[in-house]
Amino acid sequence: DAKTTQPTSMDCAEGRAANLPCNHSTISGNEYVYWYRQIHSQGPQYIIHGLKNNETNEMASLIITEDRKSSTLILPHATLRDTAVYYCIVRAISSGSARQLTFGSGTQLTVLP
Amino acid sequence: SAVISQKPSRDICQRGTSLTIQCQVDSQVTMMFWYRQQPGQSLTLIATANQGSEATYESGFVIDKFPISRPNLTFSTLTVSNMSPEDSSIYLCSVGSLMNTEAFFGQGTRLTVV
Numbered sequence: 001d002a003k004t005t006q007p008t009s010m011d012c013a014e015g016r017a018a019n020l021p022c023n024h025s026t027i028s029g030n031e032y033v034y035w036y037r038q039i040h041s042q043g044p045q046y047i048i049h050g051l052k053n054n055e056t057n058e059m060a061s062l063i064i065t066e067d068r069k070s071s072t073l074i075l076p077h078a079t080l081r082d083t084a085v086y087y088c089i090v091r092a093i094s095s096g097s098a099r100q101l102t103f104g105s106g107t108q109l110t111v112l113p
Numbered sequence: 114s115a116v117i118s119q120k121p122s123r124d125i126c127q128r129g130t131s132l133t134i135q136c137q138v139d140s141q142v143t144m145m146f147w148y149r150q151q152p153g154q155s156l157t158l159i160a161t162a163n164q165g166s167e168a169t170y171e172s173g174f175v176i177d178k179f180p181i182s183r184p185n186l187t188f189s190t191l192t193v194s195n196m197s198p199e200d201s202s203i204y205l206c207s208v209g210s211l212m213n214t215e216a217f218f219g220q221g222t223r224l225t226v227v
Contacts, residue, residue, distance in 0.1 A: 034215070043117075043205050043218030044156065087155070100146050100207070101216055103156040 004088045009108040012082075018075040020107050022088030025069040030092045033064060034101070035073045037084040044087065044103075047073065078111045085109075115140055115208050119219035126196055126226050133192045134222045136206030141186035143210045147179070150203040150221070159204075162189040196226045 005023040012018040024033065034049040048055055048062045050071075055062045061074040075082055085106040116139040126132050136145065145162040160181055161169040168181035183189040193200050206219040 041221075041223070043207075043220050046114075046215040046217065049215065100144075100158050100161060100209075101156075102158070105155055 004090055004104050006086075006088050006104065006107045008105065009110070011110050011112055012075075012078045014080060014111050014113050015077055018078040018082065018109055018111070020073040020075075020086050020088075020109060021070065022073070023070045024088070024090045027068050027090050028092065031090045032093055033062065033068075033071045034089040034091065035060070035062065036087045036089065036101070036103075037082075038087070038106070039081075039084040047086075078109075080111050080113060083109060083111045115142060115210075115217045117206055117208060117217060117219035119206050119222050121222055122220065123223040124225070126224065128197050128226055130196055131192055131194045132196065132224060133190050134204055134206075136189045136191070136208075136219055138187045138208050141210075142208040143186075144208060145183060145189045146207040146209075146216070147181060147189070147191045148205040148207060148218075150205060152201070156205065159191070162191075193224065196224075198226045200224065201226045 032049050032051050035047040036044040037047055038044045048057055048060050050062045050064055052064055052068055064071045085108050087103050087106040089101050118137045120135045147159040148156045149159050150156045158171050159174045159179055162181050162183040164183045178194055180192045203221040203223050205221045207216050209216040
């Protein structure tokens with residue numbers, strides 16, 4: 001799986017959009033970008049994933065650059081409960097492939113009141 | 114999504130003893146994994162729990178230290194054997210299936226070895 005680079009920490013004001021960047025310059029054509037988050041003392045929670053098109057769900061939006069070398073996770077209206085470590089993970093998906101994940105250091109997002 | 118129940122949620126154990134952690138899923142899943150998260154660190158994969166056969170361990174993890182069982186498609190156990198303070202970590206169960214592209218995690222077991 002390709003390596004990812006994320007800022008160590010970020011702050012965001014409550015109610016504002018939180019934009020979390022991720023660099024994955026060595027991504028391959030068959031690798032997806034996944035985002036998970038881990039709220040303190042809990043297991044990681046799946047947020048969203050995408051291949052090359054922008055994706056949106058009830059939790060967040062994922063913007064992937066045209067060259068796919070970087071992406072941004074957007075939490076449109078951050079709340080205090082969004083304070084967590086956010087992990088950007090790149091991995092390939094193929095028939096029969098396992099679902100283990102390689103976690104980097106992630107970004108500690110702190111939402112400030 | 115799958116609902117994963119891990120037991121115990123936390124424990125404090127004496128060094129030299131062993132602890133078995135259980136992971137129960139509410140539906141049949143193809144893959145089950147065990148991760149370790151040391152204090153202040155990210156998650157590291159320990160092994161893949163294979164149904165009806167020996168688990169597949171990652172580099173740095175061995176069966177004698179972390180024996181794993183998976184008797185069926187909804188249940189697995191991880192034992193942390195002959196514990197030392199260095200084994201103090203959060204241990205997490207994760208599951209995935211061929212029907213979904215994402216993985217799901219239990220709430221973890223916070224282990225403290227004294």
